[in-house]
Amino acid sequence: MSRVITFGTFDIFHVGHLNILKRAAELGEYLIVGVSTDALNFSKKQRYPICPQHSRAEIVDALACVDEVFYEESLELKREYILQCKADILVMGDDWQGKFDEFSDICQVVYLPRTPSISTTELIEIVKES
Template identity: 65%
Template sequence: MKTVITFGTFDVLHIGHIKILQRAKEFGDRLVVGISSDALNFSKKQRNPVYPEQERRDIIAALGCVDEVFIEESLELKGEYIKKFNADILVMGNDWEGRFDEYKSLCAVTYLPRTEGISTTQLIAEIKKYG
């Protein structure tokens, strides 16, 4: 059985999230998703996510292509998460190209193209403009 792992905030779920998760699943039999904790998200983006971590976890867990979800507490623990879940491949969006190559000693690393024309940051800005 081949295990794929990926990480993200997955706030304000959109088609780009769905597509990358579906494409990630195609690389293996089992897809494990690390959801950034609220604290981790704030440290990365200086803003809280729209949906709290447990709601984001539940939303992603409900998707048919996802087999397991956990809360990612720290960026520095990625290698430990890869080992814990016995991941054969790490899949990330190509906006992170090269940033996770250090894990190639633990598993294969693949960067997939993002869905054009959509981003959570863009969606939040649009909602605020009309809200």
């Protein structure tokens, strides 16, 4: 059984999130998703997510294509998360192309194309301007 792992914030859940998770699930038999904590998101983007981490994790966990969810607390722990979850494949969006190749020694690394014309950042800006 091949195990797939991916990571994301999944704030203001949209069809782009769903698409990448469904495509990631198709690459194996078991999909594990690391949902970034509120604190990790703040350290990366200098802002907290709109939706709190427990809500974001609950939404992701409710999807039929997702088998397991955990909180990603640190970017520096990705290798440990991959090893702990016994993942065979790491999936990330192609906006991260090449950034995770260092993990190819412990798993296959796959970059999937993002859904065009949708992003959480753009949605937040549209709402702010309204």
